Amino acid sequence: MFHTPDYYHNISMRLSEVLDDIGVNENIVMKRRRTALLGETMDIISYRAIGEQGTVYNLGSQSEGTTTVGLQSDTDIFVCANDLIVIQDWSEWTPGEHNILMIQNEKTPPGYCLLQVLRDDAPLPITDEVGNDFVNDTQGRTLIKNTIIDIALQEGRRRQGPSHASAAQQGLLASDIVLAHPCKSWPQSSRAWLHQQETNKWPTAEMKRYAKSTKCYVVGVGSTASENVAFEWRLSTSLAERCLMFNLNITQIKCYVLMKMILKSYINVENVDNESYISSFMCKTVLFHCIASKPSCVWKECNILNCLNYCLFTLNNCLLNEHCPHFIVHENNLMAGKFSAEVKQQLLERMSTLIPFDDISLFGIQIDNLGERLQIKLNMINEVHHDIPQPDECTMDVTSNLLEYTATTVLYIEKIGDGSLETLLQKVIQLKRYYRTGDMLEKTACKLLAPLLCTSTGSLIASQNIQINNTVSPQALTWIEAGLDSDVASSRLKLASIMYCVGNAEIAALILSHIEEQYKIEVTEPKCNCYAFYKYAKRGFGQLSRQYGVEALKYIVAFCVKFFTSEINCVPHELQYEMFRSTQEDLLHRGEDDDWMDCAVVDSLPYLYFLQYKTYSFLQRPEEQQQALNKLGLVIRTELNLAHRETALNLLGQCMEQENRPVDALQCYTSSLHLRERNNAARFHICRCLANTIS
Template sequence: MSRDPDYYQTVSLKLSEVLNDICVNERMILKRRRMALLSETMVTSTHRLLGENISIYHFGSQSEGSTTIGLKSDADTLGYSSECNVIQDWSEWQPGWTSLLMIQDETTSPGYCLLQWLRNDEPLPVPTASLDHNPDSRLTVSRGKVLLKNTGLIDVALAAGCVINGPALSQGMPGIGDNDMVPAHHCKSWPAEAQPWLVRQGIGRWPTEDMKRYCETTGYFVVAVSSKNGQHEELEWRISTSQAERCLMFSLNITQLRCYILMKMILKTFINPRCDGVLSSFMCKTVLFHCIQNTHSNKWVQSNLLACLMCCLTVLQNFLRQENCPHFVIPENNLMAGRISPHNKVRVFEVLQKITQSKGRSLLEIPMDDLGMRLQLKMNMGEAFQYHVTPAQMYAKISSRMLVNIANGISVIHIYILVSMHDENKMVYERLSDFTLTLTRMYRAMGFNSLEKSAVKLLAPLLSSSLGSVLASHNIYTTHSISPEARGWFSVGLNSDVASGRLKLASALYCVGDMERAEFVLRNTEGKYDLNTVESVCDCCEHPMMYYSRQGFEHKCYTGIEEMIQHTIAFCVRFLRCETCCVPKELQSEMFRSTHEDMLEREIHECWMDWAVVDSLPYLYFLQYKTYGALQRVADQQHALANLVTTIDTESKLGHRETALNLLGQCMEQENRHIDALRCYMISLNIRPRNNAAKFLICIVLNEIVNRQENTLN
């Protein structure tokens, strides 16, 4: 492999081709970044809509585009409330705000601080004696000051029912989803410790002066994490310049990003499995920043990728030898402090030495994304794959996952907004009206291609369908009709996705007795619901993450971004209790699925169990069964019933399979197939033993079976 006189250039170009094939290229990086930024914009917009001054950021590899399928990078989510203000000096104090004064002295570690609690009516510290009269578990007295403990945000989160995982918390709310969120406070000014960075300049002329000026405007976060060697484990807060670092990452060229990804692959393959995970990807990023700053920019080209990688690994070796990896923005903060034992230091150094001396041959052993095997093929050193995923297929696969993630985010937000309402018809109607009108104003006020505009466009239709259904339910109850206003809101919500908005309209039409129109909407929905293309999305329940997608879905995702949701995604259909008159009686039973004992066993994310919720596809076939029955179209009715049975048996991604089985059981009862109905309810109960309407449906059908047997005997 190393006999070629242009060896480094040859390997670099082949390695660049391999990375391009696994979608480490400009197109995918930009797409990853857009999806991450869109997600955080949707979440932050939702909190604003609900009057909550909470901002959400997605940092790390997913938002940077510096990952691959094989790296399996987590999403790093940070959230903060703007109601709390961190200040560096008294001149920044503002009346009426909860202010925290940042304190750094000889006892705090570099890159960390203490936070002193201040009065909000005048620029003075809160007196220590006040805690004697008003104890607060978030605060403590130390060195004559009232300080905020770094467990303070966690205590608040626990009170809200969050699950704690180290410094992070999890809950079924926007901004978190399946990931952990680190709570933080924000300071608008640039950290004093980082002032020298603004004037420091290396031979790479990077970061540029414009970038530094922008970074200075982003301020910084303080995160509830203490240093490894700090004297104040409960009181220290880490200074985070994540927003500035995002700016730096977004400025990198493709070779620099590929170098970073290769470093992370080396870390995960050769170092951390053998050395207790002592090095972090953030250290790799920091090494990369130092190398770019201290290397001429013309070195970072595709034909020099391997040499750039070896340069970064050599710098990492030097940092390891000194046991000092200086934070890029605050160099006094040693990222390796207290992390590396003498034994692991020797082991990591030996591994790095072996990799750098191999001149790239070690890369052939990297299994992630088949990088090693792909490189062998490019170098004509290996046999062809038995199964080879093409770059186009890889791009479609990653794109489909991102689209599902965005759809999951929309689904979670919809639940979160509905949960925020008291389930009374008038109040829900007023709040939903306010929300939809606010979203409309937000949409009109935004720039043509802004992320905020795209976020609002994705969130509004589901709320419009809910508003139309709430209003229609009231109409049906009072006038046995659906008002033009309700129909208008239904119309706005039709394109929320492939099916759920249309099914809410069809459900209302069925309940008001307009069977012809209901049948038309259902037929239209079935025509749009391509079983080879559409993916169902439900975030009501915790279920294993399924990474596989339909081929047709992946193919559709190849060219589109978030606008494909209305053509390829089917959300579950959700009805609040105040929508009862738009819900067939068979589904209404789901609103009363829980006994008192069941409610005590619920998880905090299971608030939807007081609603009627069903997956779109089985509900489509159930409504067809009922509508065709009312129209006396027997053959079509039986075809719909067969489709409902097949869907329950074959669709692997149903989030509410037990509800679909309960609906099927009630269809079987109407078919006088009571034993089959009982079987459906028993299977349903096996899937969800608690909070399941099957419990009383079983009692009803058993009573019917017994009565029929008695009548037969008589």
């Protein structure tokens, strides 16, 4: 490889320790991977539960474990629409499916294809003109343009290559959603790799066997070097590539993370679309080629700086030759048409100052304070003078983010569907099937998803019971009891709400008292999936998330409490206003994901204190009632992570009205409107409160 100076060994070991400290270690890598796989399993089950056949994969750095907090890597979501099946030849045509024929010839760039529309009732081509997203070529074939994926472009996202990208916001990572169509079998150009004999025994035969079992996809983007960019589709072997990534050792992962840090710190130049000329995928591809060409004994921690230099040297050669072959489809040059001669020269100049990459260059990397941390390890600076997060804090940041991601994914099961009893039961039946026949990952996913569904089912049945005879049936209570451990508070709050609505105030008070004992404000993290908002990290939550796995959801996460309109009889009248928050004009100011506004949704802790206020009022316990009112006001002022603060203020305002404090009530409603100007029940409360005051 290179001549290795003696001090490289010491720097390599200290560098490896620094990467361990910032979360690039086997423990955190595995946690990231398990969380990503569990999340995509829950997403798939949730889709299947409402009859959708799409498949979701979490790909990219977050799921591979090849990132750090400082790198702020995007979340990459690969959505496979199974309504279209891409076939290689006519023999694969299947009746009853929407078959699309892949065309690859001397005019299509390697790694890309055209897609021809076929008839559903017979293995014959469609020849009619069928709209702006299709084009007829010179041979009369009807081809699909890759612009068709823009139909699914959501508000707030923009087209970037094959993905629908959202920009990073304060406290929220950027995300890329890639829409893909599955191939019936691997294309011939990709298939050659599966049978290729590797001289270095990497990838192994076992890895290739697994890769062969994964699907190949097409994604909507053409080659930048092509004249037919609008109707070309790129072949994607992302699942096979994930298999390769999951089989890297920790030194290889560390090399990849370092390459990305070096790119971000020293090399990258962005084009007019804010995309980097050298992408992290190119770095990953270079790493694959380097691993395949060098013995496994080379890739060890004491040699990490040497390995990194070899990867950078290989990347520099790719730049020099403008040729970076895709690892699986070798004919596909990832650098073809990517940059001009001027940009190439600029990139080469930057690279030339970095090869060989040494300790001085490492010291300049500010991402995750890597340079400073390395100098501390090498006893070059005094650690006391540098305020950088300790290893435990880094681990805490990562694990708390992973647990929050899991909680968000759990809540998605509530977000989809219409909230009807039929839909809820359909979801539960689907979960039972997965639990009986699934693997351990699917069983874990079902255990996390089932409680919320059980609670909602019980609450809906209870609402029907209350409407008929103002009682709650044993059937409803059985369902609710099955869901009580969804999290620390929300399901029990639903039960307390139901007990209050049917007049069982003593039972409601006992349930609320138990919830208050379990809800540790300094630790418990409110969690909502209605919309994205900035959250502040709680140290206590981070410490416990580091110690426990997904079971921590039961003890340190509090979901928001969500009532569909079908559960209206389980909701105190003060909260029912939230189901009717929108005027006709307000409806025009809703986004695509604002269906939650038709529900009554409130954060758990404010709802706990509001229910206590109402319950103690019913029981004529004025001292405890006032304590609950004070706590409600305090939590609205001090809890930073409330997603529905405006709703909590609306509840507090109505309590103030009941206290005969109309001025304070109006102040609450005004504050609520400042938080959410549209689609807010505060408008009704202000009108009602003023009318009552005047009368």
